[in-house]
Amino acid sequence: MNCKEFNNNLAELFDKNINSVLAAQMQEHMKNCSDCASKYKEAKAIVAGMQPVIPFTSSGSGLKQKILNQIKKEELKMETVQKEKFRLKTWQKRAMTVAASIVFIVAVFMLSNHNPLVNTAKAAESIMTRSITALESLRSMFITMEVRSDANENFDYISTQSDFIEYKIWKQFTGNEPWRMEKPGRIVLFDGEKQYLYIPEASIAYTASKNAGLVEWMKIFLDPKKIMEYELEFSQQHRAKYATEETSDEIILTVNADALGDFHNNYLKNASVPESDNTRIYTFDKTTSLLKSFKLFVNTEGKSVKVIGIKNIAYNIPILATMFTIQLPNGLAWQELTNQEYVKAFTGISAKKAARKFFKALSDEDYKTITPVWDELRIEDKSKMEQLKSFYGGLEMISIGEPFKSGLYPGEFVPYKVKLRSGKVLESNLAIRNDNPSKTWEVDGGI
Amino acid sequence: MKPEREINSNRTSEAKLEQLIGKYQESLIKHAFYMLGSVQDAEDVTQDIFVKFYFQPPVLSDSSKIKAYLYRMVHNACIDLLRNRKQEQQVHINSLINLPDEQLNGGRKEVMLQKEFLRINEWMQQIPEEQAFVIRMRIVSKLSFKEIARTLELPVTTVKSRFTYGLNKLRKLTGIKKEVYDEL
Numbered sequence: 148m149n150c151k152e153f154n155n156n157l158a159e160l161f162d163k164n165i166n167s168v169l170a171a172q173m174q175e176h177m178k179n180c181s182d183c184a185s186k187y188k189e190a191k192a193i194v195a196g197m198q199p200v201i202p203f204t205s206s207g208s209g210l211k212q213k214i215l216n217q218i219k220k221e222e223l224k225m226e227t228v229q230k231e232k233f234r235l236k237t238w239q240k241r242a243m244t245v246a247a248s249i250v251f252i253v254a255v256f257m258l259s260n261h262n263p264l265v266n267t268a269k270a271a272e273s274i275m276t277r278s279i280t281a282l283e284s285l286r287s288m289f290i291t292m293e294v295r296s297d298a299n300e301n302f303d304y305i306s307t308q309s310d311f312i313e314y315k316i317w318k319q320f321t322g323n324e325p326w327r328m329e330k331p332g333r334i335v336l337f338d339g340e341k342q343y344l345y346i347p348e349a350s351i352a353y354t355a356s357k358n359a360g361l362v363e364w365m366k367i368f369l370d371p372k373k374i375m376e377y378e379l380e381f382s383q384q385h386r387a388k389y390a391t392e393e394t395s396d397e398i399i400l401t402v403n404a405d406a407l408g409d410f411h412n413n414y415l416k417n418a419s420v421p422e423s424d425n426t427r428i429y430t431f432d433k434t435t436s437l438l439k440s441f442k443l444f445v446n447t448e449g450k451s452v453k454v455i456g457i458k459n460i461a462y463n464i465p466i467l468a469t470m471f472t473i474q475l476p477n478g479l480a481w482q483e484l485t486n487q488e489y490v491k492a493f494t495g496i497s498a499k500k501a502a503r504k505f506f507k508a509l510s511d512e513d514y515k516t517i518t519p520v521w522d523e524l525r526i527e528d529k530s531k532m533e534q535l536k537s538f539y540g541g542l543e544m545i546s547i548g549e550p551f552k553s554g555l556y557p558g559e560f561v562p563y564k565v566k567l568r569s570g571k572v573l574e575s576n577l578a579i580r581n582d583n584p585s586k587t588w589e590v591d592g593g594i
Numbered sequence: 595m596k597p598e599r600e601i602n603s604n605r606t607s608e609a610k611l612e613q614l615i616g617k618y619q620e621s622l623i624k625h626a627f628y629m630l631g632s633v634q635d636a637e638d639v640t641q642d643i644f645v646k647f648y649f650q651p652p653v654l655s656d657s658s659k660i661k662a663y664l665y666r667m668v669h670n671a672c673i674d675l676l677r678n679r680k681q682e683q684q685v686h687i688n689s690l691i692n693l694p695d696e697q698l699n700g701g702r703k704e705v706m707l708q709k710e711f712l713r714i715n716e717w718m719q720q721i722p723e724e725q726a727f728v729i730r731m732r733i734v735s736k737l738s739f740k741e742i743a744r745t746l747e748l749p750v751t752t753v754k755s756r757f758t759y760g761l762n763k764l765r766k767l768t769g770i771k772k773e774v775y776d777e778l
Binding site (some may be wrong): 154155157159160161163164186189190193194196197198199200201203204205208211214215216218221360464465466467469470474556 | 734762
């Protein structure tokens with residue numbers, strides 16, 4: 148071991164679990180190197196000096212009770228907020244229950260008198276209708292589900308070739324009806340006004356409009372009532388085979404459907420689920436008629452592959468308001484998705500190419516492309532901005548040189564020579580930098 | 595790709611929560627205290643984190659990840675709190691170090707802890723924040739480098755580098771002091 152290696156591994160000697168082989172090598176090195184030995188000695192003295200001398204004890208014996216009290220308080224707050232909304236919904240629920248009962252009676256009557264396949268379909272419709280009624284007055288919901296998808300893909304991506312990954316969905320059915328959907332590496336949420344997409348690993352943080360398609364077909368899981376409404380509509384077209392089963396506390400409805408139907412198109416999209424038959428299994432709570440779980444199998448090449456499985460749905464639970472916000476790490480800011488296609492033009496390219504694009508846009512008077520990357524075009528003073536546009540607009544590029552770095556400036560300088568519309572020739576260095584999370588080149592100066 | 599799951603229900607059970615509180619409360623409060631310098635604030639932060647954990651438990655595969663998760667939550671909450679504190683308050687805390695015990699707030703024990711915090715914080719203020727975080731976690735909170743890496747969601751190599759850089763910087767600073775002292 149040499150001194151450089153010793154220094155690189157110095158931390159090892161201060162770890163909780165020391166690598167004994169490495170430690171022995173370092174001890175051996177110190178025997179022969181007084182510099183490293185004294186370096187270690189000094190470091191050890193500093194570590195000892197920073198150790199707390201007084202044993203830490205909090206007054207925390209009552210903390211457990213405080214936590215439990217705070218939990219009760221949060222739950223109570225949630226209940227109070229929802230009460231008014233719930234009361235308004237009650238009349239509607241009663242009316243729907245009556246309607247559902249009628250459908251159920253009709254279904255039972257038909258079951259005893261008609262063709263078994265038709266009768267089963269009618270029984271299935273009855274189950275769906277009851278469930279729709281039960282799902283009518285939800286206040287909140289939390290779903291955990293497994294989906295054959297990839298972490299790097301969007302929420303709508305499904306493939307029978309992928310492993311299961313966990314999706315989680317939170318939805319508040321009151322107020323602005325905010326929701327949040329999570330899969331490993333990705334969050335999309337709607338806070339009642341805007342949608343947000345956050346991909347931590349890629350440092351991507353976009354905001355988009357209320358109706359943006361950050362999640363598309365998968366959005367159906369934000370409202371289980373809609374799933375049942377689709378299913379009911381589907382059954383009325385007689386395109387599926389139904390089977391029902393009852394246990395002491397559950398009702399299980401199995402739907403074997405032709406994947407080419409409308410339901411399939413609306414529900415699964417064809418991007419990642421093969422064109423094939425599928426089986427959908429719904430489990431309802433017998434007492435409440437609420438949907439408890441759901442499984443979707445794709446039947447392909449003689450095999451039945453489960454692609455979605457809802458593992459748990461918790462209804463009417465308190466959800467903290469903080470769930471519908473995302474705290475970004477320092478240095479990362481939300482960007483409007485509308486600008487992204489323009490920003491993208493300045494991402495993943497060399498400084499020289501970025502400079503060329505910038506001047507090309509000025510030459511074409513294409514300010515839309517460069518506004519997101521040149522803050523001079525985002526200033527409040529409109530008349531100043533217009534002056535800037537008339538000064539540089541329509542310029543002619545003469546040459547773009549090789550970029551260079553200088554001083555402590557984190558970006559690069561790109562030499563340029565342009566001829567303005569006025570006939571004046573400008574020769575200088577464009578200062579551009581991409582030391583931001585998305586590595587997008589931004590024009591910093593030199594113009 | 596295996597789906598990570600162990601704790602996957604919509605809420606942590608009260609029994610599980612109580613178990614976690616019993617296991618980690620003291621070390622989390624200590625960690626928060628040595629970032630904030632106030633036992634009360636440290637307890638409040640820890641309380642909020644456990645409440646959040648109850649309502650929105652993360653999906654984690656083993657208990658070591660739970661520990662890292664809790665530390666991370668407490669650590670981030672402390673950073674937020676520190677950033678929200680007014681500058682004057684920070685100055686006020688720093689000026690406390692020279693005050694006699696009777697002029698500091700709180701009981702005898704808390705006064706001693708406050709002084710201990712100020713003493714350690716003086717070291718930490720000499721080095722960049724990111725290095726101070728790692729050193730504080732290792733030396734004060736006694737987390738291993740692997741645990742720190744999980745908590746800060748960084749590679750272990752980065753954590754070790756930050757520790758070494760911080761330590762070397764402190765070593766050089768104290769070395770300079772020593773030379774000046776020797777000359778005198």
